[in-house]
Amino acid sequence: MEDKILLAHGSGGKLSHDLVEGDFVPILHNPLLAKLDDAAVFELSGRLAFTTDSYVVNPIFFPGGDIGRLAVFGTVNDLAMSGARPLYLSIALVIEEGLPRVELDRVMKSVAEATEEAGVKIVTGDTKVVNRGGADKLFINTAGIGLVPPGVDISGSRARPGDRIILSGSIGDHGIAVISQREGLQFNVPVESDCAPLHNVVADMLEVSGDIRCLRDPTRGGLASTLNELAQQSKVGIRIDEERIPVQDAVRAACELLGFDPLYVANEGKLVAVVPAENAESMVAKMRDNRYGTRSAIIGEVVSSHPGRVVMTTSLGASRIIDMLTGELLPRIC
Amino acid sequence: MRFVDEYRDADIGKRLINRIHHRSKRPIRLMEFCGGHTVAIMKHGIRQLLPPTIEMLSGPGCPVCVTANADLDKAITLARLPEMIITTFGDMLKVPGSYSSLQEARAEGNDIRVVYSTQDALDIARKNPSKSVVFLGIGFETSAPTVAASVLDAEKEGIDNYYVLCLHKLTPPVMKALLDSGEVRLDGIICPGHVSAIIGSHPYRFIPDDYGIACVVSGFEPLDILLCVDMLVGQVEKGEPTVEIAYRRGVKPEGNQQALRVLDTVFKPCAADWRGMGVVPRSGLALRERYSHFDAGLAFEIETEPPLEPKGCLCGDILRGVKTPPDCKLFGQACTPVHPVGPCMVSSEGSCAAYYHYGGSDGG
Numbered sequence: 001m002e003d004k005i006l007l008a009h010g011s012g013g014k015l016s017h018d019l020v021e022g023d024f025v026p027i028l029h030n031p032l033l034a035k036l037d038d039a040a041v042f043e044l045s046g047r048l049a050f051t052t053d054s055y056v057v058n059p060i061f062f063p064g065g066d067i068g069r070l071a072v073f074g075t076v077n078d079l080a081m082s083g084a085r086p087l088y089l090s091i092a093l094v095i096e097e098g099l100p101r102v103e104l105d106r107v108m109k110s111v112a113e114a115t116e117e118a119g120v121k122i123v124t125g126d127t128k129v130v131n132r133g134g135a136d137k138l139f140i141n142t143a144g145i146g147l148v149p150p151g152v153d154i155s156g157s158r159a160r161p162g163d164r165i166i167l168s169g170s171i172g173d174h175g176i177a178v179i180s181q182r183e184g185l186q187f188n189v190p191v192e193s194d195c196a197p198l199h200n201v202v203a204d205m206l207e208v209s210g211d212i213r214c215l216r217d218p219t220r221g222g223l224a225s226t227l228n229e230l231a232q233q234s235k236v237g238i239r240i241d242e243e244r245i246p247v248q249d250a251v252r253a254a255c256e257l258l259g260f261d262p263l264y265v266a267n268e269g270k271l272v273a274v275v276p277a278e279n280a281e282s283m284v285a286k287m288r289d290n291r292y293g294t295r296s297a298i299i300g301e302v303v304s305s306h307p308g309r310v311v312m313t314t315s316l317g318a319s320r321i322i323d324m325l326t327g328e329l330l331p332r333i334c
Numbered sequence: 335m336r337f338v339d340e341y342r343d344a345d346i347g348k349r350l351i352n353r354i355h356h357r358s359k360r361p362i363r364l365m366e367f368c369g370g371h372t373v374a375i376m377k378h379g380i381r382q383l384l385p386p387t388i389e390m391l392s393g394p395g396c397p398v399c400v401t402a403n404a405d406l407d408k409a410i411t412l413a414r415l416p417e418m419i420i421t422t423f424g425d426m427l428k429v430p431g432s433y434s435s436l437q438e439a440r441a442e443g444n445d446i447r448v449v450y451s452t453q454d455a456l457d458i459a460r461k462n463p464s465k466s467v468v469f470l471g472i473g474f475e476t477s478a479p480t481v482a483a484s485v486l487d488a489e490k491e492g493i494d495n496y497y498v499l500c501l502h503k504l505t506p507p508v509m510k511a512l513l514d515s516g517e518v519r520l521d522g523i524i525c526p527g528h529v530s531a532i533i534g535s536h537p538y539r540f541i542p543d544d545y546g547i548a549c550v551v552s553g554f555e556p557l558d559i560l561l562c563v564d565m566l567v568g569q570v571e572k573g574e575p576t577v578e579i580a581y582r583r584g585v586k587p588e589g590n591q592q593a594l595r596v597l598d599t600v601f602k603p604c605a606a607d608w609r610g611m612g613v614v615p616r617s618g619l620a621l622r623e624r625y626s627h628f629d630a631g632l633a634f635e636i637e638t639e640p641p642l643e644p645k646g647c648l649c650g651d652i653l654r655g656v657k658t659p660p661d662c663k664l665f666g667q668a669c670t671p672v673h674p675v676g677p678c679m680v681s682s683e684g685s686c687a688a689y690y691h692y693g694g695s696d697g698g
Contacts, residue, residue: 183450243344249335252335252338253335253338256335256338259682314377314378314379315342315344315347316344316347316348316351316378316379316380316383316556317344317348317383318378318379318380318382318383319379319382320376320377320378320379320692321691321692321693323690323691323692326670326671326672
């Protein structure tokens, strides 16, 4: 077996078949994919959620995850943010010629583990190989569909004054994990990506109350950009409290060193929810029982003043406007 | 987190704020020289917490902002030379020169790389012996020693494809130029923290002695700045201006002797072109004769068009403390961090960027 991916692996010929049938299908084992038909056919009824995302993270392996895990959980989380229960995913690989087979296998095993953990199935896929320099190691696209439970109506435009803002844990972990790996920075306490599936946290929240106004996962652009999107879409103001936003010490230290503000650093396993005030406390309590929500907290509220803007109360008691991220803080973070 | 949390303690902060309110009787005007201080002040909302007697102005201490367009144009022209790799701190990329920016030059396919230290730039030179590698030497006394050290390393190792475009600026001479211009009346100066870690606090002695203005060196955490303001208020109220340090964990009165020796070995003072202030004598650094073969300005023929200043941009006035960002008609309208007209909106230490990000586009 070749130890590197060759252009022929994407040719549709013998090597392509060997790769897909000999490698991918056994790793991802599920009957729908194993049929190897041009399209997966299955039955579903209800309200569907459908999403897609491409993953170009550099490096493809980083502390706490890799591009495969990210590609599964990223799409699972996009579905979860509509309240959907994720079901089926597609996966498309764009591989740069010369990628070591062991690296590709490691990524695909990680994809399989992630689908197992998230309880979703990869039912169709595609593989392309481009010549050296045509891509950087490996790009992955996944698309996914899920079912939205009846009565659930989550949208960025539904925040109302008086609602509470919930954050499911510490911010900035993913961005700092990737940048420290990429730049060869070492910290006493290594920062691991928070890359994780969030649909079970959302299911727990929906158990407390079906009335979740907005849900977002603050990925690129960080918490600050997500809150700005919500404020603008809902035409409301948002006030958050600096002291209530959890940031790990190692992430804070890295941000100090690199000149970043954790509010703008990417997350891959956190969610922001806007919920009516009366359900906020019980929702946070329930979220804290979930392994992916142990540091959940109410970090602020929706207000009627300064519509479209996010204002933070600093620990000294002053107010500071939190703007949307401008420009690119860290390229190719996911 | 040690060395950070203790300088952000809310209780001590509130006590300091109370003390300042209690002690500050007469209206005074303070200038923070350094862009890092402007950002910290805006970010922590410190202006809102001070009594109405204290007016705060921002000064020229943003290295990217004070770089003249003519010098930016040189850097961009260098980037377009064949077999050239430009290495720079990231802030420089987006700054608009007269006709283009390094970012645009990079998009044209020129090799421009962001580095975190001059040692990274040296590494690039080692790994690309067939190319010329130029480091853009921007910054005050803070960053100049690391550039000097890289020149010494390159000399020792015999690296002959490493160059520096030397645009370094010096703090005390420009402070003097600013005070001599008489454009702004000041009662106190928040002296830069990192610059002072290198040069110490002695070089500011002339400010209280010759101009009767209080000076306190400050760190960058909220408590550092509040303590500094409190000490400045104390000096002004007593009518005894002097030089003090509110940043003792970082700054010694005599500075960092080793860094100063390295600086003096490699560089000599020269006239420098400042945005907003023009040419100020002995306010910049040039490579000494012995190291002039590392000077990108001499090694390459750099021909540029006459520099142009963007119409309506008040960066120059803002850098002198004569105007504030909201005074500028372009601020938050034609000039935003996404579409910057002047450098003060681009740099992470720029006043306009600080006002825009932390004060909102109305600056309020």
